[in-house]
Amino acid sequence: MTRTLQRIRRGAKALLDVAAGAGRLDAVCADLAEVRRWLAAPAFRTFAACERLGGKEAREQAVRELARAARLGPVVAEFLVQIEAAGDLARLAAVLDEFERLRREREGFVRAEITSARPLADAQKAALARRFGARAEIAYREDPGLLGGFVARIGERIYDGSVSGRLARLRRRLANAGRSESA
Numbered sequence: 001m002t003r004t005l006q007r008i009r010r011g012a013k014a015l016l017d018v019a020a021g022a023g024r025l026d027a028v029c030a031d032l033a034e035v036r037r038w039l040a041a042p043a044f045r046t047f048a049a050c051e052r053l054g055g056k057e058a059r060e061q062a063v064r065e066l067a068r069a070a071r072l073g074p075v076v077a078e079f080l081v082q083i084e085a086a087g088d089l090a091r092l093a094a095v096l097d098e099f100e101r102l103r104r105e106r107e108g109f110v111r112a113e114i115t116s117a118r119p120l121a122d123a124q125k126a127a128l129a130r131r132f133g134a135r136a137e138i139a140y141r142e143d144p145g146l147l148g149g150f151v152a153r154i155g156e157r158i159y160d161g162s163v164s165g166r167l168a169r170l171r172r173r174l175a176n177a178g179r180s181e182s183a
Contacts, residue, residue: 008091012098015079016106024075029103031076032096038066039093048089060084105155108135115141116150117162 019028038044047053047062054062063084067077083089104111110132114120119142120128129136132154143151147163160166 004091007086007088008094008098011079011083011086011088011095012102015075015095015099016102018079019075020106022075024073025103027073028075031070031072032099034070034072035076035080035092036096038070039096048092051087051090056085059089063089110136110154111139112136113139113141113153114150115143115146115153115162117144117146117148118142120150 015028016025019025039048044066047059051059053059060081063080064077067080072080080089080092083092083095088095101111112128112132114128120140125138125140129138132138145164147167149162149165151162151165152159
């Protein structure tokens, strides 16, 4: 895992823990919806991306003023100041995405992506939905390169039951067996 991804996850988890611990999760989610609107504004994206616009104190003050003008609660306002102080404002969208993923995970939602060689029949999709449970959000994709079978990505885990995946594993085993025999 890269340092950037670690920082994104750490920031998102810290915000989630503070919000849940303070009993303010709903209010924080509402405030973050407003922050997401900021991310759509070109002026804010420019400010976030250009760390050299203004000095450190001036940037932190600008973030505080934005939070105050938007009437954000203290949890999100302080979070934004901390993100700016860490120089991660340009990664704010990724932090918010990770926050949402973690929040949904805590609430028992499962996010899965199923990639198959051909489109799955409705009965197959229904069987997968039952297997994952009522709180599953399943996205389906096709990739003819799989040859057959499917690849399921559930959170961070990947289950490769595709023909191409099995062939790749067999290739590795044969290559490793050939090395050990020649040694």
